[in-house]
Amino acid sequence: MVIGDHDEGEEEMMVAATKPVWLEGLMSETFFSSCGIHESRRKSEKNVFCLLCCLSVCPHCLPSHRSHPLLQRFESKVQNVNITI
Numbered sequence: 878m879v880i881g882d883h884d885e886g887e888e889e890m891m892v893a894a895t896k897p898v899w900l901e902g903l904m905s906e907t908f909f910s911s912c913g914i915h916e917s918r919r920k921s922e923k924n925v926f927c928l929l930c931c932l933s934v935c936p937h938c939l940p941s942h943r944s945h946p947l948l949q950r951f952e953s954k955v956q957n958v959n960i961t962i
C-alpha cells in the first residue's frame with residue numbers, strides 16, 4: 878500500500894472519513910528531528926513512523942519496531958510516503 882500525492886479521490890475520502898489514529902500521530906510528529914534517546918549518535922533523524930506505537934523513530938530505535946507496521950519517510954525533497962509492512 879502506497880500513500881502518495883496522487884489524486885485517487887475515493888481512497889483519500891476513505892482516509893479522511895476513518896481518520897486513523899496513526900494518521901493523527903503522523904500529522905503531529907515532526908520528521909527529521911533528532912531522536913531524544915539517540916541524539917548523540919550519528920544519523921539519529923527520526924525518519925520512520927511506527928503505525929503501531931504512533932510515533933516516529935530513528936534508525937537506532939528501529940530494531941524494537943521491526944515487527945510493527947512501519948511507514949518510511951525518505952529525503953524531505955521526496956513527497957511520497959511509502960508504507961512498508
Ligand SMILES: [Zn+2]
Pocket residue numbers: 912913914915921934935936937938
Ligand atoms: Zn532513537
Ligand SMILES: [Zn+2]
Pocket residue numbers: 927928929930931941942945
Ligand atoms: Zn512500534
